[in-house]
Amino acid sequence: MTGNLATPPATPESSEDGLTPYPSNVVDRYRRLGLWAGRSLPAELSDAARVHADRVALVTPEVRWTYRELFSRATQFGAGLLAGTELRAGDAAMFQMGNVAETVVAYLGCLIAGVRPVCTLPQHGEREVGLLAEHVGARGLLVQADFGRGEPLNTARSLLDRGVIDTVVIARGEPMDGAVAFEDLVRIGAAAPVPDPVDPDQIVAFQLSGGTTGLPKVAPRLHEEYVYNSKAWAAALGWTPATTLLYPLPLLHNAGIALALQPALLSGASVVLAPSARIDVLLDLVESERPTTLPLVPPALAIRLLEEPRSRTVDLSCIEDYIVGGQRLPVEIAERLRDELGISVRQMFGMAEGMFLVTPADGSEKLRFHTVGQPISAADEVRILEIDGTAELPFGEIGEFCVRGPYTIRGYYRADRHNADAFTDDGFYRTGDLARAHHLDGTTVYSIEGRIKDVINRGVEKIHAEEVEELILRHPDVTNAALVAMPDAVLGERACVYLILEKNAPRPTVSTLGEFLLGQGLAKYKLPERVEIVDRFPLSNVGKVSKKTLREQITTVLLAEHEHEHSPATGAR
Incomplete structure (x- = not known):
């Protein structure tokens, strides 16, 4: 087992609000170690915005905002959300928005207002959004009207008519009956009081665990652990105000939030948000913005990059970190990226429940091509357990990848029955992934060998x-x-x-x-x-x-x- 945290008592049952809390002695230990700081996520982000006020924070095809401009707009939106709708701090709001500047403003504004984002996607259908809204008790829905063929608007109309939600905010389009316009909330918020500070001892956001089933699996992320998750990732990659990251995947995934947006903003870095993952769009942005890192590239995107002839003519030398995740990258693809495009690949593994692993930049090719590296925090703990059992397997044997740590959840939201199987008695999350421990380059690293769960990874x-x-x-x-x-x-x-x-x-x-x-x-x-x-x-x-x-x-x-x-x-x- 890796990690240095003493074994805590058994995982407690969910509290009345559906949250499985971290045991109090574990919270105390994380705070003594300086991992948790007793501060809310919006407070930490706002502090970073003041420090880096004049640096570029966000770039999209339509905007180039400094930290001051982004957080001023986000604060106005958050204030307008409280003054111009029925939503209040502690309420949850669903998102059906793509990679546009309004999504970043709305997410940050919700954090500042104490409204909890539920990180759904515009691709989710009415059934999924409705199930999730009912599960977490969401009252609000934020919609990008010009996404796709307008499917999110149809979902919003239906859920509003059915009474599943009572507040709809429309961005990038005319508001429908019963909804309020995004820009109206920004204007209202400019004259409204700044929202009160948010209590850090609560849920900050809800992330989805890979998808939805009849009973949604929702990961409740807490302020202190989500802050640490983002800071630990930024530290593992060495991000600074000189970093520019390009992110082409859906922002409202946990990956987009905890691997890209939050760690970048906490580091004073710049986020270039691609409107899509089309190769021509990415190559245009590489030429114009010269990003230093792509923090999450799915193997499919790596293959498409190799297949695009223009990739051979674009100067990719600015990219210092090209990190592949989502599923195992074939070794031959890693070798072709190296040989044909001069790209040195790193691999990562992560989950909405928390734990992130990444291969070191100076690791050997054997380590970087064949494993997902090691956890990003020294306080992260890993066990390889026998499938459907509790015995820890010897080093090198394949078993279930089980994790615990200062940013890994203690239980899914309102899911006691599922948590009984998904977590060990001492709080390790049973990921359902098969893994093996290796000793390479003088350290312990892990490879993911498949899945136990009946999930298709498209x-x-x-x-x-x-x-x-x-x-x-x-x-x-x-x-x-x-x-x-x-x-x-x-x-x-x-x-x-x-x-x-x-x-x-x-x-x-x-x-x-x-x-x-x-x-x-x-x-x-x-x-x-x-x-x-x-x-x-x-x-x-x-x-x-x-x-x-x-x-x-x-x-x-x-x-x-x-x-x-x-x-x-x-x-x-």
Whole structure:
């Protein structure tokens, strides 16, 4: 086991507000060690903004704001939120906003007002947003009106009409009936009192654990631990006011907040927020802004960068840190980035529940290419436990990756039953990931070897099979469904569904099944991308559907199809 924190007492049950608190002796220890400072996240961010007032804080295609300009606008928005709506400190507000300046202002403004952001995404459907709003008791919804084809607006109208939420804020568009305009709140806030200081001993934000299921798994992040999470990441990467980071992924993920926005602002660095992850957009920003770090690049983006001919003509020498995460990067891709683009890859592993690991910049290629490194804090603790057991496995053996530390949650929000299985009695989070410890370059590092949980890792998005299967089973022609991962060279995995149909039922296609699931409110990125019809499912030795066998079957089918397409007999090259 790594880490130096003495074993605390058993994890307490959730308090009345649904939060599983850190044990008091653990809180005292973190504060004595100087890891927690007893201050709120907005207080820490505001202090940094005063220190770096004239430095560039945020760059988008539309704005280039200093820290003074960004935090002035955020403070006005937070004050306007309290003066111009029914929301109050302690309330929760959902987000359906993309990578635009208003998202940053709204997130920071909510923190300053004491309103707790629920970090949903504009890609989430009405069903998901509604479930999450009910689970955390959210009253507000912040919407980017010009995102996509206006789907977030439709979600907002429905949830407002149904009474699931009572406050809607519309950015970048005309407000609908019953909603308030983002810019109106900024104007109201300019004349309103500055919000009172926020109590640091409470939840600051809600992050989603990879996706949603019938019962959402929500990670409640607390002020002190979220501050430390961000500061520890910035320290691990050596960020300073000279750092410029480019971030192309959805900002409202935990990765966008805790790997990019917050650590950058606490360091006096500049954030270049890309409106999308299109390679041409990223290369344009590299040329114009000369970023020094890309703190999270999914393997799919690395592959697309290699495939883009223009990558060979753009000067990438400004990028000092190119950090890949989300899933394992194939070694051959790391080698091609080195050889073809001059990019030295580091890898990381992180989760909405807290724990971050990263490979050191000066680590050997064996360490950087084959592991995800070590935790970012000396107070982080790791155990490799036997699957479905409590025994710690010997060094080098594969087992479940279990973690505990000063920024890893003690329990999901309002989920006592799930927490009983997801956390050990002494507070270690059972991640569901398979891992192995290695001794390389004179230190202990870890590699992620797969997953125990039934989750499909499509790029940086995680699809919970159970949720999709539940909705597919509502289809009148389907008697049973099993969603499994199939390999994909770009995204890593895509979703394939095996179906058993009613007798004489028409065969659904990817398109028709997708239309049905969209009608059920499922997000588009969760739709199955291949449909296989079978008479029966293979079973394991305990009588359950063997998804391992189904994954092997679809992998074999895809390989055979690939070989056929590229065989001389087909005329393929």
